[in-house]
Structure formats: C-alpha cells, structure tokens
Amino acid sequence: MIDLHVHTHMSDGTLSPKEVVDRAASLGLKAIAITDHDTIAGIAEACEEGIARNVEIVPGVEVSTDWPNGILHVLGYFMRPDDTGLIETLHYLNTGRIERIPRIIAKLNDNNIRVTLGDVNREAVGGVPGRPHVAKVMVRNGAVETVQQAFDLFLKKGAPAYVEKTKLSPAESIRTISEAGGIPVLAHPYSLDIDDSSELSRLLEFLVDKGLKGIEAYYPKHSPQQTGLFLNLAVKYDLAVTGGTDFHGSNKPDVELGRFPGQRQLPYSLLESLKQRLLLREAACRCFSATGPGSGQGSR
Secondary structure, three states: OOOEEEEOOOOOOOOHHHHHHHHHHHHHHOOEEOEEEEOOOHHHHHHHHHHHHHHEEEEEEEEEOOOOOOEEEEEEOOOOOOOOHHHHHHHHHHHHHHHHHHHHHHHHHHHOOOOOOHHHHHOOOOOOOOHHHHHHHHHHOOOOOOOHHHHHHHHOOOOOOOOOOOOEOOOHHHHHHHOOOOEEEEEOOHHHHHHHHHHHHHHHHHHHHHHOEEEEEOOOOHHHHHHHHHHHHHOOOOOOEEEEOEOOHOOOOOOOOOOOOOOOOHHHHHHHHHHHOOOOOOHHHHOOOOOOOOOOHHHH
C-alpha cells in the first residue's frame, strides 16, 4: 500500500515529517511521497525516519499555479534536491508566502480580529506559514470556533482578509520540475471544475505539450466515473497514473494516510510505473541527506 500525496507541518499539514512516517509505518504503508506546498524542506527528516521504519520515501513537492477557473496544482516527484532552478523557484514562491502573511494579518486587524505575526510563525513550527496557521491562531484566540469557520468568514477567496498568493503558470511549474530531473503530474484533476470531457482532454493536451508526464487519477474525492475518465485520459496521452490522499493531519480530519473510501488501496506497482518514467532506475532511490542540499533555508 502506498500514498503519493502527503503533507507535513513544513507546509500546511499538522504532523512533522517524522510523525508522518511513523504513522505510515503503523498503518502498514510501504511507501509515501512527501509533497509539501512549494517546499522540499521536510524530506530530509522523512528520509531518515523512513530508513528507521522501513518506509520508502519518495521526494516530492506540490506547486500551486495561476489558473483562471478551478484549482490547478502540479505534483513533482524525484527532483534533484540541489538543482539551482528548483531551489531558486521554491525560494521565490516561499518568499511570496511569507510576505503574504503580514498582509492577511493587517486585514484581520482591520476587522477587529487580533492575530500577531509571532503567533502565526510559532504555529508554523519552522515551516512556511500559511492560511491554515493563521486560522489555528484565530481559533485559539477565540475569534472563530473552527478552522473552517476562519476560512469561510475571513480567509477564503473573496473574504475580507484574503490575499492572493504568489504562483507560477502551469507551464513554469512543469518546466521547473522537469529541469530538476523530476516527473510533473497533474494533481487531483477534479479540482479543475471541468465537467466536459472534451474540454478536459484539450487542457491535458496543452499540459502534455508543456511536458506533463502523469495524472493523479486516484484521489479520495474522485467519483468512480471521474477516476475512470482520468484513467482513460492517461492511456490516451501516455501519462503515468498516480494516486494520493492529500493527507494533512488534523487539518483534514476525514483523510487518513493510504485510505481511499470506496476505492481500492493503491498497489506498489503504481510507484514502480512512476519510477520507470525516469531515465535511470537508480534515480528512484535518490533521497535527501539531512545535511545535504535542499535541507536549509534556501529551499524554503
């Protein structure tokens, strides 16, 4: 059993990389991919614990893109951690994330919601601060009852404290991952909000032309009909098929590592097929040294 879409507290999850790996081991998972938003900073710790707990760690990332309708995210797998372009791009994205938080806080303060930058940074515990961390501070301060309420009333797009984040275009995201030796994969395609299969096919054709190599067909929110459509499109465009839960810990309490309600558990053969997309099979064993490139501030 595997899970190729997992978040830690280095982005917007609630568990540390070590805790995520320990949870995966306790649930009997053979491999997981650490795919934090716009950062690779948690992979070194996950790899160390993966060795100790006999859980294979796939180095990954999830990049948000600037897309007019719906949500288009690109997952990357097996990138070189020391790639200059990757490090510079992630630094650019995370600088935008960090600069976004004071602007959100200012808007909250204008709406008589008391939140400080120090509170948010402490909530992020060394990772990149984001809206979920702001929401948790709001809950703790009694401004709202739940994280979801914080988003609904203040933090979601169109709400009083929303601030747009720095994003790449889909083509830039795919190129960054590819040039770092990785495999770019379209994440949770249901979030594109495209109901017309012909329109979705045209989008995939565009993304494949830009270098897309895979599609996340298996995802907890995909209906059987959607999964079938995505699998057919994978065949049509010769895309690798991946799957993941988008695990975030208590930020998504209904989502468990490796569990797909109403669907089969993902076999290791999916990861094997993904590895075959690499020029060298040995590259699939690439992992991050705790003191190696990509583990410091420059990658965050």
